[in-house]
Amino acid sequence: MEEIIAKKEVSELPEEIWIHYANQEFNTGENTQIPDLSENGVRDIVEKVRNGTYLSLFLCPDECGEEGFLLLESTEDLIALEIWDEMKQITWSSFDPAFLDSDAISPIEASDGQSIIPMRITMRDRELAAKCVEWYIHTGEPYPGMEWLKMS
Numbered sequence: 001m002e003e004i005i006a007k008k009e010v011s012e013l014p015e016e017i018w019i020h021y022a023n024q025e026f027n028t029g030e031n032t033q034i035p036d037l038s039e040n041g042v043r044d045i046v047e048k049v050r051n052g053t054y055l056s057l058f059l060c061p062d063e064c065g066e067e068g069f070l071l072l073e074s075t076e077d078l079i080a081l082e083i084w085d086e087m088k089q090i091t092w093s094s095f096d097p098a099f100l101d102s103d104a105i106s107p108i109e110a111s112d113g114q115s116i117i118p119m120r121i122t123m124r125d126r127e128l129a130a131k132c133v134e135w136y137i138h139t140g141e142p143y144p145g146m147e148w149l150k151m152s
Helices: 037-051 124-141
Strands: 001-004 021-026 031-033 053-059 069-076 079-085 090-093 148-152
Touching: 021 037, 021 148, 037 053, 037 124, 069 124, 079 124
Parallel strands: none
Antiparallel strands: 001 148, 021 031, 021 053, 053 069, 069 079, 079 090, 090 148
16 A cells, blocks of 8 residues: 655655665766764765765665665666665655656666665655655654655
8 A cells, every 4th residue: 555655844864774774876887885874974975965975775774685775776866765674665855746647667776776766756856865865874763844655
């Protein structure tokens, strides 16, 4: 079942860093683990999402992603964000209202080399994507200041 979750008031960002594993793909095609998950490292991750340095980003509380994860895949102008919560068996996705009823495929090349990313789960706002990433790093939850497409 799908439903649109309205944005809510955003509380203060917690200081705790919830994730313990991060992997990224630069716009050069290089794919590596991000070793620095300190506050400075988190600021660097968020800035690289904001400026489009990362084409792909995988964040999770452990290396396997067994509890859940955030996955960002992007091109120069499109971003797809998905958050998987293993415990609740729920996926939250970014979405484009103009494409909600569309079967169009986005031009985003997934980092796994095989997944197809529908246009309906893309967005164009890098600043908002950066806020979503920062919120997830600290809470493990979808950013409340954005509407999400919830699939369960």
